[in-house]
Amino acid sequence: MISGALRQGSLNTKLVREAGRLWDGDTDLADINMPLYNGDDEAADGVPEKAQMLASQITAAGAVVISTPEYNQSIPGGLKNALDWVSRVDGNPWADKPVAIMSAAAGRAGGARAQYALRLALNPFQPRLLTGPEVMIASAAAEFDADGRLDNDQYRATLTALMTKLASTARA
Numbered sequence: 001m002i003s004g005a006l007r008q009g010s011l012n013t014k015l016v017r018e019a020g021r022l023w024d025g026d027t028d029l030a031d032i033n034m035p036l037y038n039g040d041d042e043a044a045d046g047v048p049e050k051a052q053m054l055a056s057q058i059t060a061a062g063a064v065v066i067s068t069p070e071y072n073q074s075i076p077g078g079l080k081n082a083l084d085w086v087s088r089v090d091g092n093p094w095a096d097k098p099v100a101i102m103s104a105a106a107g108r109a110g111g112a113r114a115q116y117a118l119r120l121a122l123n124p125f126q127p128r129l130l131t132g133p134e135v136m137i138a139s140a141a142a143e144f145d146a147d148g149r150l151d152n153d154q155y156r157a158t159l160t161a162l163m164t165k166l167a168s169t170a171r172a
Contacts, residue, residue: 001027001028001029003015004078004079005069005076012069014144015150017029022159022160023166034085036081037084051085054082058093064094064098065099065163068102069105069114073113079118092125094125095126098128101130102115103135103137108139112134115134115136135155135158
């Protein structure tokens, strides 16, 4: 599970945790808070341990779920940075990996543009990106209860359908 948000209390972290509750098996929430990619730093020090750990988690996972906020009509820099660092490890941990994406955003589109940008960012790695059902939680602050649980039957049903499809794809 990857939340594209770095802040505590993130709605996308809540959403990815909801997805994890629906997953039949173990889950692990990845840490994408790592140094900004710089080729000079990589040449001097190699790939950071956190990036290597993320690549190992992706490799070991039966499937990956990414929940991204929308920042200025795209994905947040921290998420893109993590993808860039993982691209620097040996091999391609994303190759043919089933991946479901989702978003929670303040706007009425629920992070749709961020999801499109994330698909573009993931394409070079050739994962098996699920095309839907699309989980885009609009006005997301109002959609979670005090315990951080998704409090909307329609969104919960769509999330359940996406996770069911991801499980089926992972088994195939």
